[in-house]
Amino acid sequence: MKKRIVVLISGSGSNFQAILDHCQQGSIDGQIVAVISNRDDAFGLKRAEMAGIPGHFIDHKSFKGREDFDQALIQQIDVYQPDLVVLAGFMRILSADFVRHYTGKLFNIHPSLLPRYKGLNTHQRVLEAGDSEHGCTVHFVTEELDGGPLAIQAKITVLTSDTIDSLQTKVHALEHQIYPLAVSWFCAGRLEQCEEGVLLDGSLLPASGFQLEN
Known part of the structure; x- marks a missing residue:
């Protein structure tokens, strides 16, 4: 059973593309099931579209604060029941609740x-x-900025x-x-x-x- 991967981006998505290439080549026993961006002009969303992967834009500026945005993000991510959430140039500091929700299955580079x-x-x-x-x-994400193991x-x-x-x-x-x-x-x-x-x-x-x- 391939592991289900959700990728979060804010920009070009080059690391998303690198991971996708390895999934398609079979060197990763996983499948990218969704890509989510906080910017609607992120080229990574175009990459997802070209690969036939569902892409979602959630505008952080339309929420009152970080916690509200992160809750909306959690709701969208969890639709896909991921085994792993990959931050690939996602330019947002995540709330403690978000990080705790994905403890042990949240990567950043x-x-x-x-x-x-x-x-x-x-x-x-x-x-x-x-x-x-x-x-x-590459590190696991904790509540400390760039501070996980x-x-x-x-x-x-x-x-x-x-x-x-x-x-x-x-x-x-x-x-x-x-x-x-x-x-x-x-x-x-x-x-x-x-x-x-x-x-x-x-x-x-x-x-x-x-x-x-x-």
Whole structure:
């Protein structure tokens, strides 16, 4: 039985596309059953339409506050009875109630080597700090912003010639590797959140998660 996946987006949906490609190729034993965006101009909704996947737009600006929007989001997601909810460039801070509702089955990807550089403008901050390495992280979502237990990371070397744009391009390429991989592990029953952190094949991962070697 394929795992049911709902993807939340706000933009182009490139990570959604990467996961979809792996589902279609059979390397993920899962099926994306819906895509939901808080922006009606998100290109990811076009991607969903082209793939024949139901797409939904829920305008966060039409609700009184975060909690009301998140409740509407929960209602729409739960129509599809997902095994996994994937945040793929979903530019909203989620309420505690939302996160608790999907504990253990809510993924996010962040463009930094967490716990470094939570929040926005990660590429700029890496350059300003003069860091020698950068990368991205897939993690389970908790109530702490970008603070849930880490599942997998991938790294790049920061070159003296790198710019914000070049780092973004390189990190995106890594994201398209590690997000489908984490989803495939989850759908195969190999990856799970536990009280101590994250288990892969029954063994507790280090706090930094699985390190993908390039």
